[in-house]
Structures are given as C-alpha cells and as structure tokens.
Amino acid sequence: MLLEKANVLVIDDEEILRNSCKKILTEEGHVVRWAENGDQGLEVFKEFHPDLVLIDLKMPGKSGMEVLEELESEDPDVIKIVITGYPTVSSALDAMKKGAYDFIPKPFSPDELVLIVTRGLEKRRLLIEKRALLIGQEKIRRNMISLVSHELRAPIAATVQYLEVILEGMAGEVSSEAEDLIRRCDERLREMLELINKWINLAVFDPIKMAEHFEDVNLSEMALKSMELLKSSAAKKKVRLSLEAQKNVPVIMGSKICLEEVFNNLIGNAIKYNRKKGRVEVKIYEQENDVCFEVNDNGIGIEKENLPRIFDEFYRVDGRRNSPIQGSGLGLAIVKTMVDAHGGAISVDSRFGKGTSFKIRLPKVIHLEKGS
Amino acid sequence: MNMKTENIILVVDDEDIVLDSCRRVLEADGFEVMLASSAEEALEIMERRLPVALLMDIKMPERDGIYLMGQIREKWREIPVIVMTGYPTTETIAEAARMGAATFISKPFTPDELVETVRRVLKKVIQPVFSSYG
Numbered sequence: 001m002l003l004e005k006a007n008v009l010v011i012d013d014e015e016i017l018r019n020s021c022k023k024i025l026t027e028e029g030h031v032v033r034w035a036e037n038g039d040q041g042l043e044v045f046k047e048f049h050p051d052l053v054l055i056d057l058k059m060p061g062k063s064g065m066e067v068l069e070e071l072e073s074e075d076p077d078v079i080k081i082v083i084t085g086y087p088t089v090s091s092a093l094d095a096m097k098k099g100a101y102d103f104i105p106k107p108f109s110p111d112e113l114v115l116i117v118t119r120g121l122e123k124r125r126l127l128i129e130k131r132a133l134l135i136g137q138e139k140i141r142r143n144m145i146s147l148v149s150h151e152l153r154a155p156i157a158a159t160v161q162y163l164e165v166i167l168e169g170m171a172g173e174v175s176s177e178a179e180d181l182i183r184r185c186d187e188r189l190r191e192m193l194e195l196i197n198k199w200i201n202l203a204v205f206d207p208i209k210m211a212e213h214f215e216d217v218n219l220s221e222m223a224l225k226s227m228e229l230l231k232s233s234a235a236k237k238k239v240r241l242s243l244e245a246q247k248n249v250p251v252i253m254g255s256k257i258c259l260e261e262v263f264n265n266l267i268g269n270a271i272k273y274n275r276k277k278g279r280v281e282v283k284i285y286e287q288e289n290d291v292c293f294e295v296n297d298n299g300i301g302i303e304k305e306n307l308p309r310i311f312d313e314f315y316r317v318d319g320r321r322n323s324p325i326q327g328s329g330l331g332l333a334i335v336k337t338m339v340d341a342h343g344g345a346i347s348v349d350s351r352f353g354k355g356t357s358f359k360i361r362l363p364k365v366i367h368l369e370k371g372s
Numbered sequence: 373m374n375m376k377t378e379n380i381i382l383v384v385d386d387e388d389i390v391l392d393s394c395r396r397v398l399e400a401d402g403f404e405v406m407l408a409s410s411a412e413e414a415l416e417i418m419e420r421r422l423p424v425a426l427l428m429d430i431k432m433p434e435r436d437g438i439y440l441m442g443q444i445r446e447k448w449r450e451i452p453v454i455v456m457t458g459y460p461t462t463e464t465i466a467e468a469a470r471m472g473a474a475t476f477i478s479k480p481f482t483p484d485e486l487v488e489t490v491r492r493v494l495k496k497v498i499q500p501v502f503s504s505y506g
Contacts, residue, residue, distance in 0.1 A: 164480070
C-alpha cells in the first residue's frame with residue numbers, strides 16, 4: 001500500500017520546473033506546495049509537514065545542500081530527493097551522506113519524476129509503519145512491566161508476608177513438619193520475587209538516567225568490596241578468592257550501583273558454577289585506553305554451543321527447573337546491559353570442565369589538558 | 373484530638389492478605405488495628421476515628437496512595453504515614469518523601485520489620501525534635 005495522497009514540497013528557483021512538478025504530482029493525487037529558495041522552503045516545511053521534499057541543489061542564497069542538512073535535523077523521517085543539473089557521482093554521494101534518499105538529474109521526464117517520488121513515498125510509508133510498530137512495542141513493554149510489577153509481584157509479596165505471619169505463630173501453633181514445608185514455600189516464593197525484581201530492573205533500566213549519576217569509580221576497591229560480600233558463599237564451597245590489581249589503575253567514570261551489580265554477578269557466578277576447592281581470580285589492569293577487569297575460575301565451564309546465548313535474558317545453561325544450581329537466567333543479561341551502558345565491552349572464554357574467564361573493558365577517564 | 377494516647381493504627385491496602393497479616397502482627401504487639409481496602413474507605417474511617425499512625429500502600433486501584441497522602445497532609449498533618457511499597461525505586465521513595473511520608477517499608481516485610489518500623493515512627497512523633505509532624 002502506498003501513501004496515496006501525500007504532501008510534497010518542491011524547493012527550486014526555476015519557476016518552470018516548480019510548476020511542472022506541481023502539475024505532474026497533483027495529477028498523481030498528491031498535495032503539492034512549492035518554495036523558490038531555501039529559506040522559504042524551510043518556512044513552508046514547518047507548516048506544511050511534507051512527506052517528501054524535492055530540493056534543487058543549486059539555488060541562489062542558501063544552497064540545496066544546506067537546506068537538506070537543516071531538513072534532516074528537523075525530521076530525518078521525511079524523504080528528501082535532490083534535483084540537480086550537475087549529476088556528478090560526488091554531488092550525489094554528498095547529498096546521500098547528508099540524508100537524501102535519492103537523486104534526480106535535470107532534465108527529467110514526468111514518468112521519471114513519478115517513479116522516483118513513488119519509490120520515496122514507499123520508503124516513507126515503511127518508516128511511518130516502523131515508527132508505529134516501535135511505539136506499539138514500547139506500549140506493550142510498559143504494560144508488561146506494569147503487569148509483572150503489580151499483578152504478579154504484589155500478590156507474591158503479600159503471600160510471602162502471610163507465610164511469615166504463620167511462621168511466627170500468629171495464626172496458631174505450627175507443627176515442625178508444617179514449618180519446614182512453609183519455609184520451603186517461602187524460600188521458593190522469595191526466589192520468584194528476586195527474579196521479578198531483576199527483570200523489572202532490567203526492563204526499566206535507562207542508560208541516560210544512569211549516566212546522570214556517573215562518578216569516579218575505583219575498580220580495585222569495588223572488587224574488594226564485592227569479594228568481601230561474597231566471602232561466605234565462597235567459604236561454603238571452599239572456593240579460594242584472590243585479587244590481582246595493578247598498582248595505580250586509573251579511575252573510570254561510572255555508576256557505582258550498576259558496577260557493583262556487575263562485580264557481584266560475575267564473581268558470584270564464578271563461585272556458584274565452581275567445583276569444591278576451586279578458585280576464582282579477579283584481575284584489574286590498564287590496557288590502552290581502558291581499564292580491564294577479569295574474573296577467571298577453574299569451575300565447571302560452559303559448553304561451546306551455549307556460549308553465544310549466555311547473555312540472553314532468561315537463558316540458563318542448565319535449564320532444568322530443579323537444577324542443583326539456582327539462578328534466574330538474568331544475571332549475565334544485566335551485566336551486559338550495564339557494561340554496554342558504560343561504553344565498555346564484555347567477552348567470555350570458556351572450556352567445558354576446565355573453567356571460564358570473563359573480561360570487561362571499561363573506558364578510563366581521560367583528563368583533557370586546557371586548550372586541547 | 374486524642375491520637376497520642378490511643379494506640380490505633382490504620383492499615384490501607386487493596387490486598388486482603390496484606391491487611392490481615394498487618395492486623396495479626398500489630399495486634400500481637402498490642403496495637404488496635406483498623407483496616408481499609410481503598411483510599412476512600414480510609415478517609416471515611418478517619419472522619420470517624422483518627423489513628424495514631426497510618427500504614428498505606430502507594431499503588432492502589434482508583435484513588436492511589438498519593439491522593440490519600442495529599443488528603444491526610446491537608447486535614448491531619450500530625451498523623452505520620454508509613455508508605456508500604458512493593459517495588460522501592462528512588463522515584464517512589466522520593467515521591468513519598470515529598471508528599472510528607474514519615475518513612476517507607478518494602479514489601480514483603482517480616483513481622484519484626486513491621487513492628488520496628490511502626491514503633492520507630494511513633495517514637496519520632498512524640499520527640500520534640502520531630503515536631504514537624506505536629
């Protein structure tokens with residue numbers, strides 16, 4: 001389906017060309033307005049809201065290229081086609097780089113004009129549909145967040161609270177067998193709540209908002225803090241934690257809360273997916289313009305075929321519900337989202353049965369000299 | 373008003389289970405508890421009998437907790453409000469604080485957390501340093 005009745009703006013200093021374009025395109029069912037120079041064209045553009053603009057590249061006053069650039073910054077979704085009497089490859093390329101969709105050399109026949117405008121309007125239709133689709137998807141996403149947050153999370157939280165009341169004996173005496181069963185229910189529901197919270201955190205994560213709270217972060221200090229936090233779970237599995245941090249590693253600009261999440265997830269996973277008496281080595285060092293952070297373990301490793309999907313939401317290498325190692329399948333998705341939002345990169349190297357190594361590169365703070 | 377001598381807590385939540393669990397916990401700790409499942413019901417109750425503190429959910433159908441808080445700030449500024457929130461984000465906490473909440477408690481909470489929070493808020497109310505409630 002085409003945009004049958006589109007708004008077309010013609011910006012050209014030649015009256016004959018303006019009139020002929022108007023005649024041809026009006027006969028095609030479009031509404032056509034024209035302007036005889038760049039400034040006038042920009043004014044008409046703002047009130048006419050065209051779907052497509054034909055711009056002569058060579059005009060007195062503001063050049064077609066300048067007009068093209070201004071229109072592109074006003075609305076990149078409006079189709080711009082340049083008209084030129086000097087059809088050189090370089091002017092065509094320049095115009096395309098500045099946002100033109102296509103190019104029509106003078107003189108052109110009515111059929112050529114109709115063909116190129118029809119093609120442009122087809123592109124415009126696709127852009128409008130794509131935008132509508134994105135808006136629709138965003139609406140679905142927001143509804144989903146609201147649904148999960150209120151309709152799913154709230155009753156589970158209320159149930160957990162009820163179980164706590166029962167366990168405290170506030171609804172009568174509880175036998176030790178019943179207490180054991182209730183505690184298991186409570187634990188399972190709390191895991192579900194944690195999963196929901198993690199998903200909501202990821203779904204509402206806004207990298208722009210996060211960047212507003214960026215501050216200097218010392219990764220070595222952060223690694224130590226995370227290792228301290230996870231010390232007891234490492235001790236339970238008799239996993240040895242060690243940190244090798246290069247001296248005077250530069251600070252990076254980042255969000256402490258988000259980076260803590262990254263450290264806790266990676267070090268936590270390295271402990272969780274380890275063997276008894278295994279080891280987890282954390283390394284921090286400078287490399288070119290980045291500060292690197294590695295978490296290496298000699299744990300169970302990841303099979304090669306699973307590696308490409310480990311950063312996907314809800315992907316778990318051991319997908320069994322009753323898997324001996326519990327997890328949400330969101331930890332690494334969160335890690336990747338946070339690292340990306342810091343302008344960094346994450347890579348993984350693993351050998352099944354031998355261990356896994358995650359490496360994160362985060363750009364270090366560059367202090368510019370005055371005048372540079 | 374006789375709120376400082378009475379021991380009544382009003383709990384407002386659209387979830388029956390939350391109301392009942394709060395009632396059981398607070399009654400076990402010696403409080404008298406009134407329950408409301410909507411902002412309107414809470415306001416009706418308060419016209420008849422004032423609690424010493426109010427425990428309320430921020431997300432409720434129809435009139436939400438923010439509306440209720442606005443009404444309370446207008447009519448009964450001295451009554452401290454504890455906001456219960458299922459999903460404590462900095463935005464909801466900041467919004468609750470702006471509206472004048474005394475504190476907030478994150479759901480699900482344990483009986484001990486609830487009692488401790490209520491007691492802490494009531495203690496603050498009777499201390500002159502927190503006279504801004506009165």
